[in-house]
Amino acid sequence: MSEDEIAETTAPDLDGPFRVDVVGDMTIEWDVPIVVDDGNVLRADVFRPTAPGDYPVVLTYGPYGKGKPFREYQAESYRAMLAMHPEIAEGTSGKYQVFELVDPDRWVPDGYALVRVDSRGAGRSPGVLDPLSEREIRDLYECVEWAGSRSWSNGKVGLNGISYFAMNAWQVATLRPPHLAAVIAWEGAADWYRDVTYHGGIHTTFENLWYGAIAGGAQHGLGERGGRNPITGQLVCGDQTLSPEELAANRVDMPAIDKSHPLVDDHHRARTRDLSQIRVPLLSAGNWGGLGLHLRGNTRGFELAGSDQKWLAMHDETHFSLFYADYGVDLQKRFLGHFLKAEDNGWDEQPRVHLRTRHADGRVGERVSSDWPLPETQWTRLYLSADHGLNADHGLITDHGSMTTTPAPDHASVSYSGKEGRAAFSYVVPADIELAGPVGAKLFVESSTADADLFLVLRAFAPDGTEVTYQGANDPHVPISQGWLRASHRAVDPQRSRPFLPLHPHDRVEPLKPGTIYEVDVEILPTSLMLPAGFTLALDVQAHDYVHRPAVEEAEAHANPRTSFTGSGPFLHADPTTRPDDVYAGTVTVHTGPEYASHLILPVISD
CATH class of the missing domain: 3.40.50.1820 (Alpha/Beta hydrolase fold, catalytic domain)
Structure with missing residues (x-):
């Protein structure tokens, strides 16, 4: 609309509009x-x-x-x-x-x-x-x-x-x-x-x-x-x-x-x-x-x-x-x-529920359903095994720990620094799998200090080790999903919690006793993913925000005066006054096995 097509009226009443424009219709x-x-x-x-x-x-x-x-x-x-x-x-x-x-x-x-x-x-x-x-x-x-x-x-x-x-x-x-x-x-x-x-x-x-x-x-x-x-x-x-x-x-x-x-x-x-x-x-x-x-x-x-x-x-x-x-x-x-x-x-x-579903190759499909979480969900447990440890370095999975559909036969554990470390667990998908819904995790952990901040990252990798990430709302390389829990906030509301969605009241602090193993339930945010056979699903349990290493390397190679997001966008947990080292930088240990059946609960969709 050109300026000569605008009829402008200045309102004489100071309590009325600043002005009124008529722009065609x-x-x-x-x-x-x-x-x-x-x-x-x-x-x-x-x-x-x-x-x-x-x-x-x-x-x-x-x-x-x-x-x-x-x-x-x-x-x-x-x-x-x-x-x-x-x-x-x-x-x-x-x-x-x-x-x-x-x-x-x-x-x-x-x-x-x-x-x-x-x-x-x-x-x-x-x-x-x-x-x-x-x-x-x-x-x-x-x-x-x-x-x-x-x-x-x-x-x-x-x-x-x-x-x-x-x-x-x-x-x-x-x-x-x-x-x-x-x-x-x-x-x-x-x-x-x-x-x-x-x-x-x-x-x-x-x-x-x-x-x-x-x-x-x-x-x-x-x-x-x-x-x-x-x-x-x-x-x-x-x-x-x-x-x-x-x-x-x-x-x-x-x-x-x-x-x-x-x-x-x-x-x-x-x-x-x-x-x-x-x-x-x-x-x-x-x-x-x-x-x-x-x-x-x-x-x-x-x-x-x-x-x-x-x-x-x-x-x-x-x-x-x-x-x-x-x-x-x-x-x-x-x-x-x-x-x-x-x-x-x-x-x-x-449809009451309509999902644009994400595929590992970047394609987007769709799924409709009658409710959320989807009634057709098969809640599937993957049990953590610390037999090999597990580590992910620069986005590439190396031969460490694992996840399986049955509990690990023996007790094992893996430890990491509560300041910068992580333990990760991987599962090679034997057949094509679709996930759509909330994800839960149950972990058995101990800390050498009175508390621990748990950062859980659900990740996916192609057979060649390349990480599968997506364009996020604010960051171009977000992982499959994330979840967080301060271990001293581990109390759950038994009336409102479900195995795949623990609800923490966050109304009290229950310090950890060093050397004692605690059962904690972690809410991991909902996800959508079609993962082909041969791809790897991984869970990182770590002490810090998720970082997509290739994004860091790209930011370092191309200095930019604007803030470069590296996987977690602006949603960081980096205030040291809320995470003092004497409380949160101890050694965290994740336990697995028949007595300490740490596991993921995945929303597997079956047509």
């Missing part, structure tokens, strides 16, 4: 005020059909700045996405496309009104920045009700966005706003402790990076430092330019607060609601490669949600590419069209 209201119950004024951009009518609403509320076009503020990611899926650029100007939100050019012509709200304390919405707090979720509730009561709304509001916009969708859906009619949670964590801040009780440093990016690039009050909306000329992060001290006073120190709460308590519970209270139709769309953040939320969220009408769709590729590609847009529009517009579009025949 689309009307855009910029910076509309939404007054919430405590008097704070949130700001939203509204994109809707120009023709009079009642339209369903797709709403999002988040902290990244609604005035930052994707193609300008995340230019490299945008170009990479288009290279993977050129169809994303078809039929759109791209100028209104914002990171992790739906594109107005592709949605408004289909009769949807889009509402984008800057969350409290971010973008153009004033207030204290406190992401995913109870105050924020109440704001989102009120935004849903505001949108559902507009003159141009049909009274039905759907939530649809990636990551943060899915995380708060889980939360607000439990409050059941009357106008909320459907939710799409696309790659969204659901448990603040287990998915975001602590993996198996081990503190992750990702939050430092994430929250720093918000505070440095999108907090309200950045003023001139936050950039301008290239369409309206407005400052993206508010008209005032506050000092660093003023900005700090206007945000909670989330990383420090979370670090000071190493156990599940009221602080974490306030950001993790009871998903069984969700009643609206739900589509949970997860990414097999989202190991460090969102994957668990999508599968557990689907299981726990109380909705009678709920669907799970699992995909591959990067964090956002398929959301914008035809695959994702078609899925989203069929779901929302059915529930927001009563369209007869075939959604009533959509």
Whole structure:
């Protein structure tokens, strides 16, 4: 659309939109005020059909700045996405496309009104920045009700966005706003402790990076430092330019607060609601490669949600590419069209579970089922044997330990350094095998110190020793799956645990007694894999984050000023103050044999 085809109207009411643009068949209201119950004024951009009518609403509320076009503020990611899926650029100007939100050019012509709200304390919405707090979720509730009561709304509001916009969708859906009619949670964590801040009780440093990016690039009050909306000329992060001290006073120190709460308590519970209270139709769309953040939320969220009408769709590729590609847009529009517009579009025949299945050679297939975990799963145990030890060096399996379908006949053990070491166990697949679902592990371990952090990595290797990795949500070389457990958090909830999915309350610390063998159950995140006969499946039990050695070598050979991810993306556990050497750098020993039957539980699919 050329500039001379835009009719611009500046609103005379200071309490109304900043301005209104009519762009052909689309009307855009910029910076509309939404007054919430405590008097704070949130700001939203509204994109809707120009023709009079009642339209369903797709709403999002988040902290990244609604005035930052994707193609300008995340230019490299945008170009990479288009290279993977050129169809994303078809039929759109791209100028209104914002990171992790739906594109107005592709949605408004289909009769949807889009509402984008800057969350409290971010973008153009004033207030204290406190992401995913109870105050924020109440704001989102009120935004849903505001949108559902507009003159141009049909009274039905759907939530649809990636990551943060899915995380708060889980939360607000439990409050059941009357106008909320459907939710799409696309790659969204659901448990603040287990998915975001602590993996198996081990503190992750990702939050430092994430929250720093918000505070440095999108907090309200950045003023001139936050950039301008290239369409309206407005400052993206508010008209005032506050000092660093003023900005700090206007945000909670989330990383420090979370670090000071190493156990599940009221602080974490306030950001993790009871998903069984969700009643609206739900589509949970997860990414097999989202190991460090969102994957668990999508599968557990689907299981726990109380909705009678709920669907799970699992995909591959990067964090956002398929959301914008035809695959994702078609899925989203069929779901929302059915529930927001009563369209007869075939959604009533959509399989309850749809998986894009990964193959060892990089191909992607599909599988449908009636539930999750898949009812047709044959839960299969592979028993660890430490007879040979086991080691993986630079991605190549050498002749050490093994896994077998029967328990090892004799007791054996393998030890490694709790700071840098590992023990690994391998199994050569005798026939083609498909895995699809959660993975569990039971280990018998001892430590020379009062605790041990266990990092479990499920890996696959071709017959020539080349490791099979995949494009992850954030990292180009992620392993098959990962799991974590701080051994002092080994207590499980017997009522909610299953052999393939142990659930740890993480509400107490039970130190280890050096020299004593303990039984521990470890949750390994769900996976999808078609592995041909002759390939090797391996389990590494180690003391550190997974590293894909070829990625390290490539990064060293091609010095890059940008951060290079080497297998675990930004989801690392590298804060030494949470893993002091005197507690976590001892000797860890894994025991196997008839009395100590350490094993994996795999989700083998049989047609």
